[in-house]
Each structure stands twice: as C-alpha cells, then as structure tokens.
Amino acid sequence: MIVLLLGSGGREHALAASISRSPLLTRLIATPGNPGIAQHAELKSVAADDVAGVVALARDEKVDLVVVGPEAPLVAGVVDALAEAGIKAFGPTAAAARLEGSKAFTKELCARKNIPTAGFRRARSAEEGHAAVEEFGAPVVVKADGLAAGKGVVVASELDEAHAAVDAIFADPGAEAVVEEFMEGEEASLFALCDGRTALLFGDAQDHKRAFDGDKGPNTGGMGAYSPAPALSHALIERAMAEIVRPTVAAMAEDGAPFVGFLYAGLMLTSDGPKLVEYNARFGDPEAQVVLPRLKDDLLELMLAAVDGKLEGREVDFRPETALAVVMAAKGYPAAYQKGSEIRGIEKAEKRPGVTVFHAGTSIEDGRLVASGGRVLAVSAIGADASEAQMNAYSAVDLIDWPEGFCRRDIGWRAAAASEEG
Known part of the structure; x- marks a missing residue:
C-alpha cells in the first residue's frame, strides 16, 4: 500500500x-x-x-x-x-485533537469525568489569570491554552514569576490560559493506540524537558528520553489506563468526537497515584525515538487496525530492552540559535551496535548536512538495561562532529541508577 x-x-x-x-x-x-x-x-x-x-x-x-x-x-x-x-x-x-489544542477543554473534561488531575482555573483575561495565581499561591503552574510546541508552560516557584507568565501569555490578543496547582512527584509519559473506542497501551517513557544537566535551565521540547520508565510499575500503568486514558477515550466517543491515533498522556506520579498533567494528540518527540525502536509488531498494520476500529482484544508487543535517546541541539536553544552549521560523523555513530541517529532539524546545503532547527538530532541506542543504553548512546554522540551543537550529559540518570542498583 x-x-x-x-x-x-x-x-x-x-x-x-x-x-x-x-x-x-x-x-x-x-x-x-x-x-x-x-x-x-x-x-x-x-x-x-x-x-x-x-x-x-x-x-x-x-x-x-x-x-x-x-x-x-x-x-x-x-x-x-x-x-x-x-x-x-x-x-x-480536529474535534478530538482539542485534547491537545486546548488545555482548558481537557481540564474541563477531566473535571466532568472525575479524571485525576491538578486543580485549575481557566483564565480568559489577564485579570482572571492573576487572580488564579493569587488563589493557588506559589509554586504554581501557568499554561498558555493553545499549541506551544512543548514550551508554553511555566512552573513558577515565586508569585512574581507566575504573574510575569500571565502577562506574557495575554500580550497576545485573544489568548487564554490555564492556571494549575503545583503537583509534587515524578513525571512520566504513557502512550495509547486508539481506534475511537479501544485504547491499547503503546509503551511508556520518561523525558527530560530542561535544557541543561541536573534539570537546570529553561523548558524545551525535550532534550532526551528513555523507555521503559522504571518509575511506571505495571500497577501504576494499569491504574493510569483505567482511571485516566480509557475514561477519556470513552468521554470523547460519547461527545461525538471519537479519538483515533496516538494519545500521549503526560503523568505526574503523586503520593495519591498517577494524575494527568496534559494530553498530546500524537506521539511524543523525542519519546517516539525510544518507544518505536522497541516495537516488535508491524506499526503500519496496527495503524490500519486503529483507523478501521479493530483494536479490541489486541495487545502490542515490545522488546524488553531499554532504548535511550540523547537530543543534540544548536547552541542557544531554546532561545536564539544559529542555523547552517555543518554536521559530520553520523555514519560513524550509526555503526555502533543498536544505534540510530534520528534527524529532527537538518537539511542539505551544497551537498553538506547542516543544522536547520533548534533540536537537530536524537541519538538513540538500545541496551540490555538503562545503564548500557546510556553508555551506548553517549559513545555514539561522541563520534558526531558538530562543534556548534550541545547536549545534556545526564539523560537517563534516574533509570541508569535504578538499573545499577538492580
């Protein structure tokens, strides 16, 4: 086909x-x-x-x-x-993609269906946003309502920072915001393949949003990821599917907007159990670069089954090994960065066992491979456990000759520590 x-x-x-x-x-x-x-x-x-x-x-x-x-x-x-x-x-x-396109839509669906998530206020004006910030107090989370390429979220530790985030959002005419209570816990990502009625578990991962080592610096679209996520036990995954993902898919079908495709649930693993941070209406990036290399089944056949409404009773099979991806970004990202610098050495890196270098922001100019975006490459590697996958990924990163790029050197530190303890 x-x-x-x-x-x-x-x-x-x-x-x-x-x-x-x-x-x-x-x-x-x-x-x-x-x-x-x-x-x-x-x-x-x-x-x-x-x-x-x-x-x-x-x-x-x-x-x-x-x-x-x-x-x-x-x-x-x-x-x-x-x-x-x-x-x-x-x-x-488009109606089903509102789960990502409007954070307010999703929060209101959660409230209606008792889906566990952070307390929130929808703000249609700067005044409402500032009032919500004062109501919740610091720390507090301020989100632009629409699409923001993974960067429209401010986790403010101080009220001044939160109020500044509200002002920044409402500087755009017609903007809306969601202000949320801060949730304590570890974040993880769960993926489901959906056909409008059935939601099949499609892997899990953890990513690193902050730009620099030690989870420092500004939020980005993601500086690396690994799959599976040790923090997501089988019991937690089952609970998240039962309490969050499946009720959402059922609610969308009831509302006449059945969800078909990949549903990405960002979770906070709190002391009260998993709670929804937000949904994406498509696969994650860079999570796709660690989940898909572990997939044993035929992806195209699964996609067709989803489109045709034939997922009921099926399961998806993954390799037991760990995949870990390190994002190489242009210096300056996520702020201003230079384009056009040449990248060499990808062929060497891909000769390492289990390594794939996924292109994110590259182009060809005069026969040279050059950087054309902020996040430019994702160097993905398979290992028997997270520690081995981390070692394999960084050994490949070190073979790529790109002085104008940078990466975090601690991707997968939680999972690697867990695998070494085990």
Missing part, C-alpha cells in the same frame, strides 16, 4: 523507519520530510499543515493511508479534510 507521512522532525523519522519495515508497504512518501526521512521515503515539498495541499498530494499519488506526525495539522483539521475526500488517515479529527 501507498502511505503518505506528514511532518519533518525526529518523531516522523522514527515513524518512517518503523513504517518502512512493514511488509504491507509498497511506497512511502513524506512531506516535507528531512534528510533522515529521505533514507526511507520519497520527499515532497507540501507543508504538513497545508490542508488543501496535503489532500491534493494524497489524491495525486493515490495514497491509501495518510499518517499525521505533528499536532498542528491535526488541530487544523487535516484528518477531517482527508475523510471528506475519501482518504484514510491515522490521527484524530
């Missing part, structure tokens, strides 16, 4: 690598793609959120299935437009 993959990041490179292994695949097209994705797919130049352009491309290429990687096309309604054109698509409709 002919598959069209939308997106150009590390998540989409991981999806392309997995889809390309399916015996069902006859041709893989990606738009706009990147040099890493080009190893698996034919690249086109349509923007992923150009809804009309995507529909036209899918028609022209006689595509059997469109797989949507990033969130922006989902919120823009690309799945709805493809359905109107009679083309199958893996991903939620």
